[in-house]
Amino acid sequence: MKTASRFLLITFLLFVTSNIFSQSISRNIKTKEYKELQQKLCNGWNTWYNNSVLSHVLLPEGFSINLSITRFGEEYTKEFFKASKVSNRPEEVVLGLRSDDGTYTSLNLKYKEAEINVQSAVDGSDQLILVTPIKGFDKMLVVEPGILWNNNGLIGAEGNKLIGRFPFRTIEVGTTEPLTNTAYDLATLPRFCISMKKELGIYTGKTRSLDEIKSIIAKNKILQENRIASYGNLAEPFKAMQTILAWNSIYDAPNHRIITPVSRNWNKGWNGFVLFDWDTYFASYMLSLFNKDLAYANAIEITKAITFSGFIPNYSSPFGNTSWDRSQPPVGSTVILEIYKRYKEKWLLKEVYDELLSWNRWWPAHRDKGGYLAWGSDNVSDSLKTIDKNNLQAAKYESGLDNSPMYDGVPFNNTTHMMELADVGLMSLYIMDCNSMVEISDILGRTRESKELRERSVRYTKMLATLWDNDKGIFLNKRLDTGAKSYRISPTNFYPMLAKACSQKQAERMIKEHYYNADEFYGTFIMPSISRNDPAFKDNDYWRGRIWAPMNFLIYMGMCNYNLPEAKADMVEKSKNLLMKSWKENGAIYENYNGTTGQGDDVKNADGFYHWGALLTFMSFIEKGYMKPADTSKE
Numbered sequence: 001m002k003t004a005s006r007f008l009l010i011t012f013l014l015f016v017t018s019n020i021f022s023q024s025i026s027r028n029i030k031t032k033e034y035k036e037l038q039q040k041l042c043n044g045w046n047t048w049y050n051n052s053v054l055s056h057v058l059l060p061e062g063f064s065i066n067l068s069i070t071r072f073g074e075e076y077t078k079e080f081f082k083a084s085k086v087s088n089r090p091e092e093v094v095l096g097l098r099s100d101d102g103t104y105t106s107l108n109l110k111y112k113e114a115e116i117n118v119q120s121a122v123d124g125s126d127q128l129i130l131v132t133p134i135k136g137f138d139k140m141l142v143v144e145p146g147i148l149w150n151n152n153g154l155i156g157a158e159g160n161k162l163i164g165r166f167p168f169r170t171i172e173v174g175t176t177e178p179l180t181n182t183a184y185d186l187a188t189l190p191r192f193c194i195s196m197k198k199e200l201g202i203y204t205g206k207t208r209s210l211d212e213i214k215s216i217i218a219k220n221k222i223l224q225e226n227r228i229a230s231y232g233n234l235a236e237p238f239k240a241m242q243t244i245l246a247w248n249s250i251y252d253a254p255n256h257r258i259i260t261p262v263s264r265n266w267n268k269g270w271n272g273f274v275l276f277d278w279d280t281y282f283a284s285y286m287l288s289l290f291n292k293d294l295a296y297a298n299a300i301e302i303t304k305a306i307t308f309s310g311f312i313p314n315y316s317s318p319f320g321n322t323s324w325d326r327s328q329p330p331v332g333s334t335v336i337l338e339i340y341k342r343y344k345e346k347w348l349l350k351e352v353y354d355e356l357l358s359w360n361r362w363w364p365a366h367r368d369k370g371g372y373l374a375w376g377s378d379n380v381s382d383s384l385k386t387i388d389k390n391n392l393q394a395a396k397y398e399s400g401l402d403n404s405p406m407y408d409g410v411p412f413n414n415t416t417h418m419m420e421l422a423d424v425g426l427m428s429l430y431i432m433d434c435n436s437m438v439e440i441s442d443i444l445g446r447t448r449e450s451k452e453l454r455e456r457s458v459r460y461t462k463m464l465a466t467l468w469d470n471d472k473g474i475f476l477n478k479r480l481d482t483g484a485k486s487y488r489i490s491p492t493n494f495y496p497m498l499a500k501a502c503s504q505k506q507a508e509r510m511i512k513e514h515y516y517n518a519d520e521f522y523g524t525f526i527m528p529s530i531s532r533n534d535p536a537f538k539d540n541d542y543w544r545g546r547i548w549a550p551m552n553f554l555i556y557m558g559m560c561n562y563n564l565p566e567a568k569a570d571m572v573e574k575s576k577n578l579l580m581k582s583w584k585e586n587g588a589i590y591e592n593y594n595g596t597t598g599q600g601d602d603v604k605n606a607d608g609f610y611h612w613g614a615l616l617t618f619m620s621f622i623e624k625g626y627m628k629p630a631d632t633s634k635e
Contacts, residue, residue, distance in 0.1 A: 023254040023272065023318045027304035033347045034300055037293055041258040045120075045127045046102025048251035048258075049148055050267045052079045053093060053107060056120055056127055059251060062151035063164040063171055065127065065202065068142045069114050070193075076142060080109065081264050082247070084588065084601045084608030094587040095609070097224055097239065100246045100291045104220035114139040116196070121220040126205035128213045133196040140180060143192035143202060145173060149253035157190035176201040176210040234620055237576055238290075240583045241614040245287055248611050249294060254318070260287065260298050262591075263610045270317040275302050277312050277328030278400055281335040282550060283611050286618045288339045289626060296348055299336050303352040309378075310358040311366075314397055325378045325389045326398035329429050330363065331554075332356060333436040340443070342630050349440055357449060360437050363430050364456065369480050371463045372422035373430055375399045379417055395419045399426070400550075404529065404543040405536035406488045411481060420481040425492030427464045431457050431499035461501045468502070473509035475502070489520065489531045491551040497558025507562040515555075515567060526574050527552055528595035537595065542605055546592040547578065549615035556619045572623050579616035589613040 029035060042059050049055040054067040070076035082093045096106035103122040109115065114136025120129045131141055145155045145162045154165040162173040173192075177200040180193045194200055201213035231238040249260045252273050259273060260283045267273045280302035288295035305316035307324060312332060314323035333356045340349055367373050377394030388394045392412040396402050411420045434457035441450035469476045469485060474493050477486040494510055496502045502510075516522050520531040529543045529551060530536055537545040552575045559568040582588045582600050590600025591610035600606050600613075621627060 025255055025305070025316065025318075025320075027255070027301070029300075029304065029351075031347050031351045033345075034296070034351055037296060038257050041293055041297060042251065042256060044101065045122050046249075046251075047105060047247065048102075050250045050264050050273070053082065053095065053247065053264070054080045054109070054118065055146075056102075056105075056129060057148060057251070058127070058171070061153065061164070061166045061169070061171070062148040062253070063153065063155075063166070064146040064148050065129065065162075065173060065204075066144045066146055067118065067129070067131070068144070069109075069111050069116070069136070069139050069196070070142055071112075071139050074112070077111065078144075079268075080111075081268070082588075082609040083265055084590070084604075084606060086601055086604050087265075087608070095243060095247050096587070097221065097228070098243060098246050099220070099224050099227075100242070100249070100294065104217070104224045106221070108134075110135075112136070112139070114196070116141075119217050119221070121217040123216050124205075126203060128204075128208065128216055129202040130199070130213055130217050131196075131202070132199045137197045139196045141192075141194045141196050141200070143173070143175070143194065144189045145191075146189065149251075155190060162190055162192065171204050173202065173204050174207060175203075176208070176213065231621075231626075234617075234624065234626075236583070237580065237617040237620055240579060240589060241286055241617055242290060243587075244589045244609060244611050244614050245283060245291075245294070248609070257301060258294070258297055259301050260284075260294060260611065262612065263607050265607055265609070270315075270321070272318040274315055274317040275305060276315050277302060278331050278550065279612050281332050282553070282615055285335045285338060286611075286614055288342055289618070289621055292343055292630070295339055299332070299339060299348075300351055303332060303336075303355045306355045306358065309362065309366075309380075311362040312355070312359050319383075321383045323382070323397070324380045325382055326376065326394055327359070327362070328398060329400050329426070330359060330433040331429065332359065333433050333440060337436045337440055338627070340440075342627060344629065346443065349444055353440065353444060353446070356437060356440070360430075360433055360453065360456075363433075364460075367418060367426070369416055369418060369422075371459070372478070372480060373426045373460065374418040374421055374423055374480060375426055376416070376418035377412075379414075390414065390417055392419065399423070401490075401492075401529070401543045403541065404490060405534055405539075406477065406486065406490055406492070406530070408488075408536070410479070410486075413481075418480075420479055421486065422467065422478040422480055423492075424464070424467055424475045424477050425490075425495045427460055427467075428492075428495035428497075428499040428501060431460050431464065431501055434460070435499070461499065464496060464499065464501050468506065473506075473513040475510075488534055489514065490529055491521070491527050491555055494555050494558060497561055498554060500561050504562055507559075507564060511559075511564055511567045523596075524574075525578050525593065525595060525598040526571070527555065529592075532595070540594060540596075540603065542592065545595050546603075546606070547595050547598075548592050549575070549579075549613050553615040553619055556622075560622075568623070572619050575616040576620050579613065 048057040055064050057064045068076045083089045092110040094108045098105040106119045115134040117132040147153045156163050164171040177194050201210045228235050228239045262279050284295045284299035311327040314328045316322045375395045375398045379390040382389045434453050438453045467475045519533045521527045556571050588608045591607040593600050
């Protein structure tokens with residue numbers, strides 16, 4: 001009997017444009033090492049497709065195996081995300097153990113009164129998927145093939161196999177269970193529809209039994225479990241940090257690159273991807289603990305988002321959307337220097353040096369008033385055409401502290417395009433940037449630039465010293481229009497420790513009188529983004545009272561510059577405990593946390609799987625010596 005064939009042709013549309021509506025972005029890549037690195041990353045099976053953690057995708061072909069759950073005549077969702085409960089999505093996902101490269105993945109999905117466990121493993125060039133029903137045995141599993149990102153190829157079905165045909169290979173997808181005839185379901189593509197009454201396997205390549213699939217998946221799982229266990233007492237914190245970074249690593253097809261944006265939910269809202277400035281640098285720093293290639297990729301990609309004006313933008317996203325008017329906290333050179341110290345590969349520094357130097361020079365040229373630095377927003381066109389440019393709110397976005405009470409009532413100067421506020425946090429971060437750039441310049445033999453950077457560091461350190469308030473025992477922001485001191489205190493007032501711009505005695509006073517002050521920052525959960533006795537703390541709204549991992553992390557980095565062992569240990573332990581609270585409850589790592597209860601899911605504007613939340617435990621690994629120079633002799 002002749003086998004019937006059904007195929008859907010996927011055409012490839014090549015559309016090259018240089019205008020701002022292009023999905024691709026311009027990047028000046030200089031080194032062959034980085035081109036080879038991205039080429040290596042963009043291969044193999046993984047959950048590369050941003051819009052669903054239940055899509056298993058093969059690169060470079062872009063062939064996908066997409067899973068969903070339905071019942072005859074019932075609508076079904078094809079996109080699955082990890083999200084906070086308050087977002088009211090129809091699915092509940094707990095993302096489990098997985099490798100960085102997708103050779104093993106695991107998750108639990110609850111959807112429409114059904115619950116399944118999904119595991120996958122790579123065996124050579126084949127993908128194996130194991131689906132274990134837990135509830136909802138009257139449901140059906142829908143398996144659809146796809147070709148993503150307008151790649152060349154054909155998808156279809158032949159007999160009991162789903163097929164993907166490409167110029168250099170053909171992929172066959174089979175299943176261990178009989179198929180159900182589904183002529184009246186809602187799917188429009190070739191698909192499998194399989195009863196969920198018992199455990200089943202899905203595979204590519206040669207025919208596999210359920211036992212064979214389970215055996216290979218178990219083997220790959222053990223490898224990942226052993227990796228996690230190697231961190232001893234920090235095994236579960238490592239699992240939390242590694243899991244969120246691995247699941248949020250995606251393929252950006254128009255730019256042929258692997259990146260790790262803050263979360264899949266944010267990418268979806270920005271039409272494909274969004275890279276935020278300091279968020280992405282922090283991701284690269286965490287990744288450098290366990291995956292050099294992903295660390296390099298993210299540090300380089302956000303640096304290459306530099307604007308024509310010479311600064312790393314607040315954000316970069318498709319269709320030319322970037323913040324032409326503003327930057328964000330300058331942490332890039334410090335992060336990249338730390339990554340270099342771990343792996344000692346000069347090509348990384350050479351790849352990003354010119355952009356980092358340009359960014360360093362941009363701040364005093366555009367954000368200096370009377371020797372002080374202030375956040376701002378230039379009067380330029382905005383690709384998103386929002387009202388938040390050349391005004392106070394846009395300047396707040398540059399600070400990264402979008403609605404911080406520190407900036408309530410501060411005027412915005414439409415001539416200088418800056419807030420009328422000398423900012424302790426910005427000046428400290430900038431001095432830290434200068435100091436890191438001095439080290440990088442010395443490593444690369446850039447003596448002229450090193451001298452220039454040292455001079456700027458000294459100049460701004462002297463100006464920052466004038467913001468110390470001896471009565472309050474802390475550095476205070478100062479109005480640039482009136483000269484008045486601002487007594488609204490946030491963690492950024494501790495940032496001079498990052499710049500090594502305060503004495504040991506000053507550091508001790510800040511810690512004793514403010515960090516350990518229960519009326520301000522101390523408590524079971526630390527540190528709130530504004531002091532507890534500030535009227536705005538009770539707002540519990542974003543940067544108005546909630547706890548943010550990058551603030552804790554930056555203060556920890558500052559503490560490392562001084563002899564503050566008790567405070568440093570306290571910061572490390574309490575931060576880790578905060579992260580593990582939500583991780584143990586529901587596998588969540590939040591964008592921010594309630595400053596009183598430590599909850600993350602009590603508000604809508606706390607993404608439930610936002611990678612920089614893992615900074616709360618990353619400092620534990622630094623403290624235990626895991627970030628010492630890596631042994632690269634085996635690479």
